[in-house]
Amino acid sequence: MASDSVALAERLLELAKSLQVSAAAAITAESVNGGSGAPSSAQAAHDAKHLIAETCDALMRSVLGPLEYTVLLAESCQESSALYFITSLGVADVIGEDTVSIADLSSKLNVQPRFLSIALSCLLPRGYFEEVGGFGSQVYRNNTLSRILRAEDPQTLKDAIGFVGDEGFKATSYLREAAVARPTAGADAEAKPVPAVNLAYGFEESVFAWMAKPEHPWRGQRMGKAMQQLHRMANGGVISDFPWASLASPVVDVGGGIGSLELALTKAGANGDVKFTIFDIPETIGNAKKTWAAQPAAMQEQVSFVPGNFLAPTLEETKLPQGKPTYLIRHVLHDWTDEQVVEILKNLAICPHHQHAAVGP
Ligand SMILES: C[S@@+](CC[C@H](N)C(=O)[O-])C[C@H]1O[C@@H](n2cnc3c(N)ncnc32)[C@H](O)[C@@H]1O
Known part of the structure; x- marks a missing residue:
């Protein structure tokens, strides 16, 4: 092992120790601040976690060397595909709380056992599922990682x-x-x-208009849920690190999707009396309304919905709510070309009397 591998491993150990310290501080800050207020050590814990991941990667590059590392990277598409294949088939859902053999999985899912076996063997070394009775038994049980592939799991990533x-x-x-x-x-x-x-x-057309088309409504619905699932990971810090309750109300969430940010904020009570207007294309607004109809009445009262198109040729045609005190745009601009981003921002800039909160790309 090269000497820089040892240095990297030592650095990793230091970082892991400091992560423990920041995580403990974040928990203390959370209990003192009640999850709102000034930026906390949650940010430090987040940064430490990502630095550890980068250092692990540097260690792998150092230990494997350029050839093996590059082949590993090129072939990682196989693991991605295996994860998608196994998740979209619903393997973890079929296994549920039981132990299930490859033959049973094959007949329940109507797919050839060989495909299941290859895909599962890509995921097992990554820690997904447990092979009951040891390597080669081809009898599987869910574990902590594979559980989040189930549709019913509270932390599910199935749609994402x-x-x-x-x-x-x-x-x-x-x-x-x-x-x-x-x-x-x-x-x-x-x-x-x-x-x-x-x-x-x-x-x-644009990918969002295409996904919302009536011939495959499930694509639009899946994207809405995917946003909720992906952002749930990041929402923790967003909720506690920004003083949401101090914003002038109502806040227009431009391209707000099904309102995954608002779901997290209102569930945590982090918005105080601040109300939100979710602005998105009509099909997404339809999905948003369905999602919010299933929430408690007290949460529903804090949001309203406006369908529109932030890229329509005139401000009037965009249907962007005018003259509201706050406009928020999160995880939207990265989807568009620079020219389109300028159009969207111009449309927001000419909505009079407002403050802006830009979160994320
Ligand atoms: C990546 S999602 C982000 C959703 C949300 N802001 C969040 O953070 O969860 C991008 C959103 O932009 C919306 N969008 C796309 N084109 C739009 C348009 N022309 N007008 C308004 N919203 C649009 C999509 O429907 C989608 O909900």
């Missing part, structure tokens, strides 16, 4: 994995084609690149 493994994965495999593609017509052909996801699935 579906969205990333389907639209996300297929789009990324068209990056090269997207980089050289040019729109066939139009004076602004240079200005508007064709997104990889359009090439992958062969549609022309």
